[in-house]
Structures are given as C-alpha cells and as structure tokens.
Amino acid sequence: xxxxxxxxxxxxxxxxxxxxxxxxxxxxxxxxxxxxxxxxxxxxxxxxxxxxxxxxxxxxxxxxxxxxxxxxx
Numbered sequence: 001x002x003x004x005x006x007x008x009x010x011x012x013x014x015x016x017x018x019x020x021x022x023x024x025x026x027x028x029x030x031x032x033x034x035x036x037x038x039x040x041x042x043x044x045x046x047x048x049x050x051x052x053x054x055x056x057x058x059x060x061x062x063x064x065x066x067x068x069x070x071x072x073x
Contacts, residue, residue, distance in 0.1 A: 006022060
C-alpha cells in the first residue's frame with residue numbers, strides 16, 4: 001500500500017486532514033501526525049504516536065481501535 005492509497009482511504013472517512021502529515025514504518029504501516037501550531041476554539045488536534053500506527057484494511061472490516069476512533073471523530 002502506498003501513501004496515496006492510505007490518504008484516499010483516510011479522506012473517505014470524512015475527517016478533516018488539513019495540517020496532517022503521514023508517516024510510514026515498514027513494521028507497523030502508516031500513521032498520522034498533526035503539524036498545526038495553533039489550537040482553534042472547538043477543534044481537536046489528534047496526533048497518533050509512531051508506535052500506534054493505523055493499519056487500514058481494504059479487504060475486510062476488522063478495524064483497529066485507532067481506526068474506529070478516527071472514524072468516530
């Protein structure tokens with residue numbers, strides 16, 4: 001899976017990814033971190049540590065806990 005496919009999957013969840021960067025690890029897959037410097041009123045900035053990478057599944061609905069969290073948000 002490449003970064004473009006990961007971003008396509010993540011964009012399909014309806015989550016705003018403005019100021020979000022993607023990281024990749026061979027061992028754990030893709031992850032996200034926020035580069036926004038200012039916190040705006042009524043906004044939540046979610047950063048996921050590198051060791052807790054999201055691993056989206058395109059073949060089944062077995063989502064990880066963080067995938068469920070991202071979809072919920």
